[in-house]
Amino acid sequence: MSVTDYYEILGVARDASGEEIKRAYRALARQHHPDVAEDKSKAEHRFKEINEAYEVLSDPNKRAQYDRFGFVGNGASSGPGDFGFGGGFGDIFDMFFGGVRGAQPRRQGPQRGADLRYDLEITLEEAFAGTTKEIVFERLAQCDACKGSGAKPGTVVTPCDRCRGSGTVRMTRQTPLGQMVTQSPCTRCGGEGHVAAHPCESCAGRGARDSETRLTVNVPTGVDDGSRIRIAGSGEGGTRGGATGDLYVYLSVLPHSLFRREGRDTFVDVPVSFPTAALGATIDVPALGGEVDVTIPPGTQTGTTFRLRGLGMPTVRGAQRGDHHVTVHVAVPAKMNKRQRDALEAYALAGGDEIDDRSFFDRVKDAFRPE
Numbered sequence: 001m002s003v004t005d006y007y008e009i010l011g012v013a014r015d016a017s018g019e020e021i022k023r024a025y026r027a028l029a030r031q032h033h034p035d036v037a038e039d040k041s042k043a044e045h046r047f048k049e050i051n052e053a054y055e056v057l058s059d060p061n062k063r064a065q066y067d068r069f070g071f072v073g074n075g076a077s078s079g080p081g082d083f084g085f086g087g088g089f090g091d092i093f094d095m096f097f098g099g100v101r102g103a104q105p106r107r108q109g110p111q112r113g114a115d116l117r118y119d120l121e122i123t124l125e126e127a128f129a130g131t132t133k134e135i136v137f138e139r140l141a142q143c144d145a146c147k148g149s150g151a152k153p154g155t156v157v158t159p160c161d162r163c164r165g166s167g168t169v170r171m172t173r174q175t176p177l178g179q180m181v182t183q184s185p186c187t188r189c190g191g192e193g194h195v196a197a198h199p200c201e202s203c204a205g206r207g208a209r210d211s212e213t214r215l216t217v218n219v220p221t222g223v224d225d226g227s228r229i230r231i232a233g234s235g236e237g238g239t240r241g242g243a244t245g246d247l248y249v250y251l252s253v254l255p256h257s258l259f260r261r262e263g264r265d266t267f268v269d270v271p272v273s274f275p276t277a278a279l280g281a282t283i284d285v286p287a288l289g290g291e292v293d294v295t296i297p298p299g300t301q302t303g304t305t306f307r308l309r310g311l312g313m314p315t316v317r318g319a320q321r322g323d324h325h326v327t328v329h330v331a332v333p334a335k336m337n338k339r340q341r342d343a344l345e346a347y348a349l350a351g352g353d354e355i356d357d358r359s360f361f362d363r364v365k366d367a368f369r370p371e
Helices: 006-010 018-032 040-057 060-069 089-097 124-129 274-279 338-352 358-368
Strands: 116-122 131-142 157-159 168-175 178-185 194-196 208-219 228-231 247-253 260-262 265-272 281-285 292-296 305-308 324-330
Touching: 006 018, 006 040, 018 040, 040 060, 116 131, 116 208, 124 247, 208 228, 208 247, 265 281, 274 281, 274 324, 292 305, 292 324
Parallel strands: 116 247, 265 324
Antiparallel strands: 131 208, 157 194, 168 178, 228 247, 260 265, 281 292, 305 324
16 A cells, blocks of 8 residues: 655655645645646646645644544545635635735734644653653744844834735736735735834844754653643744743654553563473563562463453553563473483373363364264
8 A cells, every 4th residue: 555645745844834835735736737737637636636735734633643643534635615625715716816815914913832743752661650851842932032023122013004004915906707806915014914113133023033942751650652741831932922832742652572562451471481381380570560470370371361460551640550461381492402302201101292182182073073
């Protein structure tokens, strides 16, 4: 089965912002639209791929699901009324007429910063006992000099003289469909509705600066693969005095070479010798909390599982623990010395090679008995 990489289709990085994804989509859609391309059939297929990728990556929920699982559960095809575009009729209109119908100005009050995602890998032992991890990531932090206003300290922002503070400009165009009035974000103020006559020198008027951030993440006990930790106020900085977004740390528990986990229960396979299985013994077996004693009764068969209650994974709050399941496998020696071979041959001569399982042979006879 082929794997579709939506980021590769749009030619953007996996950490691309929503605005970067939208710009890449518009450029590719103009280039590969079947109405303008020379090879109609190839352009139609490519155009469908571009729209499918944009529909997933432009939706935060679908993008999060795709980043985690590599696909979106209900598919990414356009729904009725989308005209084959991930962004609907508005994006078609914007693409060919240079603006979005009814474009709204950006809110001019404080705006909250964007939330961020960080993927963190931990071991099963760290998930069992809990741990602390230091992470480093890049984010847009609110400019300390201008407090997010974008204006040089001591100065103020003023309404844009081009759009008169509305953030949008109206244009009337003659098209093959007739006269059309469109609204688009003001290019002078970027749709903000105001400008800084004296931009902040620290952030070049953006109101935010790129910042490398170090944080210590406390991972509680019992977390599972896909668990999420929210760190309030550690996302991107807001603008115009808006609140800072949050950081979401998604945990990925690495596979273990020895243990297997299912919910709160853990599982391990342990080899035992033939004398141990036949005569019985107390052996040490590994568990996530350390080695524990397990009594092997005489005559234990290979594949027998012992359930050790309360020795599995703890819950996130640590109030309860799952069970630890130990499955024993009788190990057959690959090589034996002369003394071992003689002892085993003596055991066989004493009748040790006879299998006393009448029910098994009865089932064999039944299988070949003529009806």
